[in-house]
Amino acid sequence: MKRLNKKLSVAAVVISTLSLSACQTTDPYTGETKTNNATKYGVGAAVVCALIGSKKNSKHARNAGLGCGAIGAGIGAYMDSQEEEMRKEMAGTGVQVERNGDQIRLIMPGNITFExxxxxxxxxxxxxxxxxxxxxxxFKDTQLMVGGHADSTGNAQSNQTLSANRALSVANYLQSQGIASNRLMSRGFGSDMPIASNKTVDGRQANRRVELDIVAIKQ
Known part of the structure; x- marks a missing residue:
């Protein structure tokens, strides 16, 4: 969708300003560089806030933008309810549901989502x-970031393109099912943010994934 692609360019600017290397550690056993969880969640939230900021002419967006800096006291309970229902829906599907503060993340393994x-x-x-x-x-009072991820097999450009296309496919599908385009954003991360070692088959499989970050906004 054209609208999602336009939003993507906004997100890319924000992400390019984040120094992920400052929040990465090297595994002393494998020598691999890994991004810590705080950084991974922070990138998702930053992209969503960029989406909100790009819509500054909208009253709803101005209120939502405030939520990026100051989450209201009732948001926690709102996200608790959303998390509970999401866990029920995702039970037995292979999709992981994670919670970090006022953000929910769905991890969709590549092997069940795509060929x-x-x-x-x-x-x-x-x-x-x-x-x-x-x-x-x-639960409409959230903004959504779909992120595509690849393992380190193959060249970086191919991984980047595939991860971006997979993220966009999921975002477009959600939009086709009625999720408003102004809530959605997609971005490919290539192999830059592994959650497991790329030196094992299981690790590479875990790294091939799509993540959906659900970020609370303040009304």
Missing amino acids: TSKYDINPGFHQTLGGVVRVLTK
Whole structure:
């Protein structure tokens, strides 16, 4: 979708200003560089706030933008309820649900979401995404960042392109099911943010994923 692609350029500017290297550590056993969880969640939130800021002519966006800096006391309970319903919907699907403060993250493994080296969503995964849509439709006071990730196999450009296309596919599907485009953002991270070692088969499989960050906004 053109609108999502325009938003993508805003996010890229924000992410390029974040020094991920300052928040990375080197595993003393494998020698691999890993990004800590605080940084990974922070990138998602920063991108969402960039999306909000890009819509400064909207009254709703101005209120939402305030939420990036000052989350209201009631947001925690709101996100608690959303997390509970999301966990119920995702039970048994293979999608992980994580919570970090006022942000919820869904981790969608690449092996159940897409065919190898493809970015068309597996038809069998549509039902799972339907569960995501049901929750997001009920809890509208959030902004959404879809991030695509790859393992370190292959060249960096191919990984970047594939991860971006996969993220966009998920974002476009959510939009096609009724999620407002002004809540959505997508971005490919290539192999820059592994969550496991790329030296093992299981680790590489874990790194091939799409993440959906759900960030609370203040009304």
